Amino acid sequence: MVMKYLSLAAFAILLTTATCRASEQSNLFRDVYACPERGSSSVCVYGTIPKGKQVTVIAKGWKSSALPKEKFSNANEDIQNGIRTSTRLRVAASPPKDATMIAILADTSMVNELPFEEVQDGALVGRIGRHIQNTKELNLDPDIRLLKTRLLRLSPTILLSETFLSPPNDVPDLEKQLSSGCSYCENVPILVGQKLMDLFKDVRSTKVNVEHTCGGIEFAFALSGRTYVLSHAFSCESDSFSATLIHDVSQDKPKLVFRLAGGF
Structure with missing residues (x-):
């Protein structure tokens, strides 16, 4: 019986650890969208960036370091799952037109595209x-x-x-x-x-x-x-x-x- 409880406890710990790990990974990413009206060297992300975090924006065949600038109210909050705030990022290089991008809260040297x-x-x-x-x-x-x-x-x-x-x-x-x-x-x-x-x-x-x-x-x-x-x-x-x-x-x-x- 003791072993059974120990096994259940171990399972609960593993489940909690896996859930926390998935949550930690989720917090690494922000969805990126084009916002040319805010400047030619700008892209925007849904949500906010924690102070002091380094940011990399990556798309297929392209990546750039990014510097968080001002936050602003997201007019499309009813579409984007209630995310009320967006953040403008200043990128070091302009992204490809119409590219699907993602922002990663990590230094550019740590992020590498993998070829198929x-x-x-x-x-x-x-x-x-x-x-x-x-x-x-x-x-x-x-x-x-x-x-x-x-x-x-x-x-x-x-x-x-x-x-x-x-x-x-x-x-x-x-x-x-x-x-x-x-x-x-x-x-x-x-x-x-x-x-x-x-x-x-x-x-x-x-x-x-x-x-x-x-x-x-x-x-x-x-x-x-x-x-x-x-x-x-x-x-x-x-x-x-x-x-x-x-x-x-x-x-x-x-x-x-x-x-x-x-x-x-």
Whole structure:
């Protein structure tokens, strides 16, 4: 009996530690949006930056140190989950136009983008396709088309995939469909392992009725010995929702450590 209580106590400590660790990681990030009206060398973040914190802003193929400047009232607080304040950051280099960015509360030398290598594996692509078609949570039509699956190697132990889907009566030209920004497609980004883990599971399980979830994996980066993947999800048919997601993929099971969703 004593051992049972000790085991339960140990489990509770581990659960609390894991929760605190996830919270600590979440506090590292701020969602970034363009605010050119505040100056050509400016970007803005939802929320505030603790005094004295160093900040790095990163996008695909680009990163810059950033200096927190003034705080201001967020006029879109009803969309951004009640975040009432934004902060302007002055960046050392202008970001790419329309890039998906994230601010990280760390020195620029500690943040490094990780490249993806696209690989080929027909058997694995087939396994992923069967999994997607048989997963009830995706709520797909029986005659949905799997347009294309990309396999993205991040490291010797980390492999991700993106599968683009389309209704059967949609545009037949594959390249036109994919280059249209997802149009009426669905996209299923997955962390590949013994178990296939849908990186959009969190936003697909919301109470909002979204017919198609688009977006996908934007980029990956390393910080303090951990590997993170940033993805962006949104509704194809309307502006009913969008979400920035960061997963820690350092372990077999991806851990959602940051989510900012708007439009719910």
